[in-house]
Amino acid sequence: MENSQINNTRIKKQIQKYKFSINYFESPAQLKNDIINKTVIPHQVEFQPGPQGKKICWLSCPYCYGESAKNSEERPSTARLVKILNEIADGGVKKVTFAGWATDPLNSKSIDDLLETAVKRNMIFGFNTKPIKVSDRFINILKDNEIDPQSWISLSIDSGSNEIFNKVHGMKTKAALYDKVLINVNRIKEANTPKRKFDVSAAYLLNKFNSSKKEIERFILDFKSAGCNLLRFSFAQPPRGLADQKNIETVPQVDEKNQIIEELRDWIYSFDSESCKILVVDPDSENDIFYKNRTLPCVARFIYPTVGFDGRLYQCSQSAAPNFKETEIGDLKTKDFWDLYYDYDVTDFLGFFKKSGELIAKSGCRCDRKEHIANTKISKSGLFE
Numbered sequence: 001m002e003n004s005q006i007n008n009t010r011i012k013k014q015i016q017k018y019k020f021s022i023n024y025f026e027s028p029a030q031l032k033n034d035i036i037n038k039t040v041i042p043h044q045v046e047f048q049p050g051p052q053g054k055k056i057c058w059l060s061c062p063y064c065y066g067e068s069a070k071n072s073e074e075r076p077s078t079a080r081l082v083k084i085l086n087e088i089a090d091g092g093v094k095k096v097t098f099a100g101w102a103t104d105p106l107n108s109k110s111i112d113d114l115l116e117t118a119v120k121r122n123m124i125f126g127f128n129t130k131p132i133k134v135s136d137r138f139i140n141i142l143k144d145n146e147i148d149p150q151s152w153i154s155l156s157i158d159s160g161s162n163e164i165f166n167k168v169h170g171m172k173t174k175a176a177l178y179d180k181v182l183i184n185v186n187r188i189k190e191a192n193t194p195k196r197k198f199d200v201s202a203a204y205l206l207n208k209f210n211s212s213k214k215e216i217e218r219f220i221l222d223f224k225s226a227g228c229n230l231l232r233f234s235f236a237q238p239p240r241g242l243a244d245q246k247n248i249e250t251v252p253q254v255d256e257k258n259q260i261i262e263e264l265r266d267w268i269y270s271f272d273s274e275s276c277k278i279l280v281v282d283p284d285s286e287n288d289i290f291y292k293n294r295t296l297p298c299v300a301r302f303i304y305p306t307v308g309f310d311g312r313l314y315q316c317s318q319s320a321a322p323n324f325k326e327t328e329i330g331d332l333k334t335k336d337f338w339d340l341y342y343d344y345d346v347t348d349f350l351g352f353f354k355k356s357g358e359l360i361a362k363s364g365c366r367c368d369r370k371e372h373i374a375n376t377k378i379s380k381s382g383l384f385e
């Protein structure tokens with residue numbers, strides 16, 4: 001395939017992902033069958049490796065879904081995390097994502113070892129990060145030519161200057177964090193050339209502080225030249241724990257979202273190019289999930305369970321912290337991944353989902369977009385309730 005064809009295929013896949021049309025299971029009927037027979041294997045496992053320090057995150061984004069996270073200060077060792085990842089790969093999981101619950105995966109001392117393991121095991125890797133800190137070792141691992149081409153790094157930037165970066169991410173400091181992130185993304189670009197080995201996209205959550213054309217244009221030009229092949233404009237979701245407050249300034253309400261989109265959409269799309277696509281989306285309105293807590297029945301634990309910063313296995317990326325003790329699957333610091341993953345009894349299949357739905361609802365969790373959409377497909381099938 002020509003380089004431009006390869007790039008087009010890559011971009012199509014990324015757009016599919018960010019329009020939330022990826023299938024995390026073949027069909028509800030097949031998933032049901034696989035759960036009953038214990039032949040189900042997760043589409044992906046998420047790792048949220050926490051920092052060693054007392055504060056969970058290096059930023060304080062007011063729209064963060066993990067702002068209400070409790071920090072137990074309980075952490076698994078790097079050796080244990082690597083062992084868990086190897087077990088997951090041994091069992092046939094093809095994809096691992098690294099993200100954070102009120103934290104950032106690059107703020108973990110274990111991240112280089114985890115990335116190295118994922119690459120060695122030929123897994124697809126994905127990162128959701130604001131790359132304030134990137135080690136030389138991390139860059140050297142990315143220089144490896146054996147990276148699965150479906151791998152990706154998704155950057156969360158939301159600004160085109162130091163001032164607005166700090167403002168929208170709740171930082172009181174005057175530190176030049178936007179510049180720092182941009183330098184790191186350019187280092188990642190060096191590891192990803194001359195031939196692109198993985199996708200790099202950057203997200204911009206629009207709100208009243210960062211929606212000037214000057215700010216947006218700076219971001220577009222900087223991150224295009226830093227090697228991104230997709231730039232995505234969207235809006236923050238109301239965060240768990242604070243979702244009842246309708247005055248979080250970085251989470252625009254429906255009217256404000258519509259106004260921003262109307263004013264800026266065509267102008268933003270004028271920067272679209274073959275080497276770097278632009279996407280402007282409002283998935284909450286498109287899927288009618290703005291301010292909706294969760295969608296049940298929930299199959300998250302079967303398709304994308306998550307290793308929390310405390311080394312425990314949780315249902316999903318949004319419930320991977322000690323606040324969700326009641327719905328935790330088990331402690332990976334003492335038990336193997338597959339022993340915990342298959343530790344369920346679905347003799348009474350519908351009863352199992354009814355009971356787990358009640359527990360989940362009681363936990364106060366809040367689905368992200370992919371979770372709402374995957375669970376909606378399950379709900380519509382009528383096979384799980």
Ligand code: SF4
Pocket residue numbers: 294295296298299300315316317318319360365366367368371372
């Ligand atoms: S947040 Fe959504 S996907 Fe996660 S446990 Fe709750 S209902 Fe399931």
